[in-house]
Amino acid sequence: MDFELNAEERALAETVKHFIDTRVEPRMREIETRNQIPEELFKEAAELGLFGISIPEEFGGSGLSRFSRVLVHQMLGRSGFGFAGALAAHTGIGSDALVSIGTEDQKRRYLPRMASGELRAAFAITEPEAGSDAGSVRTRARKLGDRYYLNGTKHFISGGSRAGVITVVARTGGEGSKDLSLFLVEPSFRGFRIGQLYETMGTRGHPVAELIFEDCEVSEENRLGPEGEGWIAATKTLSGARPLVAARCVGACERLIEISTDYAKTRKQFGRAIGEFQAIQFMLADMATRTEAARWLTYHAATLADQGHPTMESISMAKLFASEALAFVADAALQIQGGSGYMADNPVNRFYRDARVTRIYEGTSEIQRLIIGRRLLRG
Ligand SMILES: Cc1cc2nc3c(=O)[nH]c(=O)nc-3n(C[C@H](O)[C@H](O)[C@H](O)COP(=O)(O)OP(=O)(O)OC[C@H]3O[C@@H](n4cnc5c(N)ncnc54)[C@H](O)[C@@H]3O)c2cc1C
Secondary structure, three states: OOOOOOHHHHHHHHHHHHHHHHHHHHHHHHHHHHOOOOHHHHHHHHHOOHHHOOOOHHHOOOOOOHHHHHHHHHHHHHHOOHHHHHHHHHHOOOOHHHHHHOOHHHHHHHHHHHHHOOOOEEEEOOEOOEOOOHHHOOOEEEEEOOEEEEEEEEEEEEOOOOOOEEEEEEEOOOOOOOOEEEEEEOOOOOOEEEEEEEOOOOOOOOOEEEEEEEEEEEEHHHEEOOOOEHHHHHHHHHHHHHHHHHHHHHHHHHHHHHHHHHHHHHOEEOOEEHHHOHHHHHHHHHHHHHHHHHHHHHHHHHHHHHOOOOOHHHHHHHHHHHHHHHHHHHHHHHHHOHHHHHOOOOHHHHHHHHHHHHHOOOOOHHHHHHHHHHHHHHO
16 A cells, blocks of 8 residues: 555645644644634634535535545644544534435535534534443434434533534434434524533543433434434444544644654753653654554555445554554653643643543544454454
8 A cells, every 4th residue: 555645635734734833733722721712713724625624525525535534634633632623523423424324405405514614513422321332322212293302411522512513323213223313403403402511631622512302303304314224324434533533643643743852852951952862762762653653554544445445443453553652652742841741831731631532532442442353353
C-alpha cells in the first residue's frame, strides 16, 4: 500500500492545518476557560467546507474519500479534542448513517443544511445501562399509526445539546441487538428535551449531554432504514468513525512532538539544553515511533475502507493503538516540560486531559481488544 499523499491531498491537509494552527489554537485558552467555542470559528470552518466532508457532492458536501477524511481529522487533532470533537461528531457518527441508508427525501431535507454547517448532527446510542453493551439499548419506540413514540434516556451524547438533528437508536421489538431501529430526531419534536450537561475532564468547549425522550413523537418518515435493522447501521457508523478518532490522535501526537522538541532545544538545565540529555532524546524517540506506527495503522484502515473491504480488526487496531499512543505521548510531553507542563494554561496540559477520552468513546480499548482477539480466534 502506498500512503504517499498526492498534490490534492497535500493541499487539503495543509489548508486544515493552517486553519487549526492559526485560527483555532490561539483561541483554545479562551475556549477552555469559557467552555464554549466561538461561533465565528464554526463559521470559518463552514466556509472551508469542513462541515461537508462526509456529505456527497450532490447534497452540497465534498464527499471526501475515507483517506481524505482521515487527513482532515488528523489536522483537526492538532488543537486537541475540544474544537475537533465538535466537528468530529458532525462529520463522523452524526452524519454517516443518514448518508449510507437515508432515503432521498431524508437526505434532501437534512444533508444540504448539514453540509453548510447550518444544522449540526449528533448520534445517540449510549444509555445509563447500555454503554459497551450498546445492543442492550432500552429506549423504546412504540408505533401508533404512522408515528413512533420514543421513551428513554441517552447520556454522554457529544454535541447533543447543540444538534439540529440526532440519529437515535431505539428498540422497536424484543430484547438483544436485533429489533433496534434508527430515528432522526430534531430538538423541536414534541416530547424531546435536553437533560443535564456534564462537566468533563477535558474536551472543553464541546459539551456532552443527556437527552430525554418522553413520548417523543417521530413520524415514520424519520425512521432511518428499515425497522429492526438499526443495529447493523449503528455498528457500521461506529466502526466507520473509529479511524477518524485514530487520526485525531495522530494529529495530537504530531503537535505534541513539535511542542516537545522545541522545548527540549530551548530549556536549559545543568548548563545545556535538556534535549542533549539522552533521557529526553529517548522519550522523543519513543513518542515519534509510536506516532508513526499509529499513522500507518490509521491510513491502512482508511485505505482498506476506500478499496471497499474495510476490516474490523484493521479499524480496531488503528483506534486502539493510536489512542494508547496518544496517552503515552501526552504523558511524555508533560514530563519533558516538568512543572511547567502541569500548569493549567500550558497546552500540553490540555492535550493530556483531552487524550484520556480517546480510550473510552467510540468503543473502549478493552472492546477494541475483544474485537481483535475474537477475529484472531475465529481464524
Ligand atoms: C466525552 C464522551 C463523549 C461521548 N460521546 C458519545 C456520543 O456522541 N454518542 C454516544 O452514543 N455515546 C457517547 N459516549 C459514550 C461512550 O461511547 C461510552 O462511554 C463508552 O462506550 C463506554 O461505555 P460506558 O461509559 O457505559 O462504560 P462501560 O461499558 O460501563 O465500561 C466500564 C469498563 O468496563 C469495561 N468493559 C465493559 N464491557 C467489557 C467487556 N465485555 N470486556 C472487557 N471489558 C469490558 C470497559 O472497557 C470499561 O473499562 C461518549 C462518552 C464520553 C466520555
